[in-house]
Amino acid sequence: MFARGVAPDYLVTLDVRGRRSGRTISLPLVMAVLDRQRYLVSNLGNKAAWVHNVKATSGRAVLRHGRTEHVRLEEFAIDRRAPILKAYLKRAPGARPHIPVDKDASLDEFAAIASEIPVFRVLHSGDSR
Amino acid sequence: MTSQETIERGPLRVAIVGAGPSGAALAILLNRQGADVTLFDDVRRPSLLVGESLIPAVVPILRRLGVEQQVASFSCRKPGATFVWSASDQVRVAFDRFAPAVFPYAYNIPRPRFDEALLVEAVATGVGGVPARAHLQRARGDGARAELVLAPETLAAAPALGGRQPDLIVDATGRARHVARLLDIPARVGPRKDVAHFAHFEGFRWPETAGQVLVNRGRAGWSWCIPLRDRLSIGIVLGQDDAAGLGRAPEERLARAIAGDDALSSIAGGARRVTHVATYLNYQLISERGYGRGWVMAGDAFGFVDPMLSPGVFLALRSAELLADGLAPWLSRREIPSPDELERVMAAYARVQSAMLAAWLELVSYFYDGRVAALMRAGRTWNAAGSGLLKRALDSHVARHVGLLASGAATTARYSRGLLRFLGRHALRGVDPAELAIR
Numbered sequence: 001m002f003a004r005g006v007a008p009d010y011l012v013t014l015d016v017r018g019r020r021s022g023r024t025i026s027l028p029l030v031m032a033v034l035d036r037q038r039y040l041v042s043n044l045g046n047k048a049a050w051v052h053n054v055k056a057t058s059g060r061a062v063l064r065h066g067r068t069e070h071v072r073l074e075e076f077a078i079d080r081r082a083p084i085l086k087a088y089l090k091r092a093p094g095a096r097p098h099i100p101v102d103k104d105a106s107l108d109e110f111a112a113i114a115s116e117i118p119v120f121r122v123l124h125s126g127d128s129r
Numbered sequence: 130m131t132s133q134e135t136i137e138r139g140p141l142r143v144a145i146v147g148a149g150p151s152g153a154a155l156a157i158l159l160n161r162q163g164a165d166v167t168l169f170d171d172v173r174r175p176s177l178l179v180g181e182s183l184i185p186a187v188v189p190i191l192r193r194l195g196v197e198q199q200v201a202s203f204s205c206r207k208p209g210a211t212f213v214w215s216a217s218d219q220v221r222v223a224f225d226r227f228a229p230a231v232f233p234y235a236y237n238i239p240r241p242r243f244d245e246a247l248l249v250e251a252v253a254t255g256v257g258g259v260p261a262r263a264h265l266q267r268a269r270g271d272g273a274r275a276e277l278v279l280a281p282e283t284l285a286a287a288p289a290l291g292g293r294q295p296d297l298i299v300d301a302t303g304r305a306r307h308v309a310r311l312l313d314i315p316a317r318v319g320p321r322k323d324v325a326h327f328a329h330f331e332g333f334r335w336p337e338t339a340g341q342v343l344v345n346r347g348r349a350g351w352s353w354c355i356p357l358r359d360r361l362s363i364g365i366v367l368g369q370d371d372a373a374g375l376g377r378a379p380e381e382r383l384a385r386a387i388a389g390d391d392a393l394s395s396i397a398g399g400a401r402r403v404t405h406v407a408t409y410l411n412y413q414l415i416s417e418r419g420y421g422r423g424w425v426m427a428g429d430a431f432g433f434v435d436p437m438l439s440p441g442v443f444l445a446l447r448s449a450e451l452l453a454d455g456l457a458p459w460l461s462r463r464e465i466p467s468p469d470e471l472e473r474v475m476a477a478y479a480r481v482q483s484a485m486l487a488a489w490l491e492l493v494s495y496f497y498d499g500r501v502a503a504l505m506r507a508g509r510t511w512n513a514a515g516s517g518l519l520k521r522a523l524d525s526h527v528a529r530h531v532g533l534l535a536s537g538a539a540t541t542a543r544y545s546r547g548l549l550r551f552l553g554r555h556a557l558r559g560v561d562p563a564e565l566a567i568r
Binding site for chain 2: 097
């Protein structure tokens with residue numbers, strides 16, 4: 001969608017299958033956008049239930065924001081997360097208390113905490129990049 | 130120029146500031162009706178929020194919003210409430226006794242999750258969410274011009290608005306009451322200056338039916354016990370001097386209140402507190418003005434009343450319904466109301482919302498000043514003197530109307546309110562309400 005030049009929705013609903021209940025679990029998430037790529041960030045770190053659920057479904061999930069988008073969430077490499085975390089924190093004031101780095105901190109400071117904050121790149125379910 | 134030529138076509142553009150229950154519900158309803166809705170919220174929620182117990186009148190609104198099933202999946206079904214004024218003055222209300230006039234159940238909800246479910250629904254159905262706090266500015270507010278506008282940086286943060294001010298700004302900022310503060314709008318404050326402390330507990334002993342809410346008059350103030358799915362919410366509400374007498378820290382006050390109250394200690398004496406202790410102040414407030422040129426207040430931003438009868442979430446969701454229904458004629462025609470028409474819709478809404486808040490405040494006052502408990506005692510002694518068909522019918526009639534009032538089914542109904550007023554004045558049969566008042 002964004003690649004086709006439409007402004008992104010920064011607040012989205014993520015639907016993912018619960019790894020234990022098998023039921024669809026929905027939650028609102030702030031989307032980070034950098035270089036025309038979309039990312040979802042877990043401000044509660046690796047312990048967030050949705051992160052475990054996404055991993056258990058091999059990244060299969062649905063984004064809803066007026067339309068339904070079947071996506072694949074690909075965990076992003078730790079050493080490339082820093083600029084995304086910075087873009088995310090700028091966009092998501094509600095996440096700031098959970099991330100121990102100021103929104104205006106240097107990329108090095110973001111890199112230092114990157115392993116604790118999972119980042120997923122949003123791919124169309126058919127994409128294999 | 131004919132009036133036909135002055136009609137502006139296109140979706141009504143609404144900016145809602147705050148995605149609590151009123152803001153998110155209004156966003157869902159307006160979006161479904163075809164409005165172009167932008168919802169500003171920084172998606173930051175405290176882990177504890179007051180308003181964990183719903184009244185039955187909420188359930189039809191949850192159904193209309195399409196979220197009842199979702200809410201039921203994480204909530205505890207509430208069959209009724211028990212009010213304990215003294216060892217001999219107790220009443221146990223089951224909502225299904227008043228069905229079908231009253232919805233037969235309600236829910237006890239983990240509030241942050243409830244709020245999240247509404248936000249999820251709003252975003253999923255296409256409301257444009259902006260994860261930022263909106264900043265508002267005063268404007269001239271004469272003629273066709275709005276009294277309030279979004280600040281330039283807020284407008285810029287919402288690409289969907291395309292740099293144009295919305296037709297309507299809704300203040301759904303809850304108790305923060307951003308517009309009231311910005312425009313210096315005064316409020317009528319209720320007579321009680323209470324403070325509430327509450328927390329969640331595990332390992333408690335529950336003497337009641339599952340989900341039944343317990344309201345207990347204490348030596349000072351009152352307490353609530355709200356069963357949630359896997360824990361119990363316990364709160365105390367008392368005057369600020371009485372609270373200070375229990376200690377300085379909220380944790381100390383809550384612990385001492387539980388230990389010093391027989392009913393609470395029998396439930397939570399061995400329980401483990403699993404959250405911090407949240408504190409709320411100022412429970413009764415109605416804004417003197419709820420709308421202006423191009424803006425309106427919804428939910429708690431307009432006003433809130435005491436939590437004793439749990440009307441908070443209902444009042445928030447009902448305000449969203451009233452606003453959406455008021456705008457429906459224009460939305461269905463894909464027209465934008467003129468500033469005068471918009472103001473008339475907002476005025477009609479504000480009258481109803483003010484009347485609802487006032488009715489709840491009046492009803493709550495009957496519980497605080499002891500008149501409801503006195504009526505119950507008077508009825509009991511009257512029935513003890515022999516019960517005939519007429520007595521039973523009258524008893525049932527009064528109970529039904531108190532049920533209609535307190536369930537939200539008919540809180541503003543003239544007859545029910547008039548009946549309670551009449552009985553409170555003329556049917557106490559020598560029982561002194563002061564003896565049963567909440568200090």
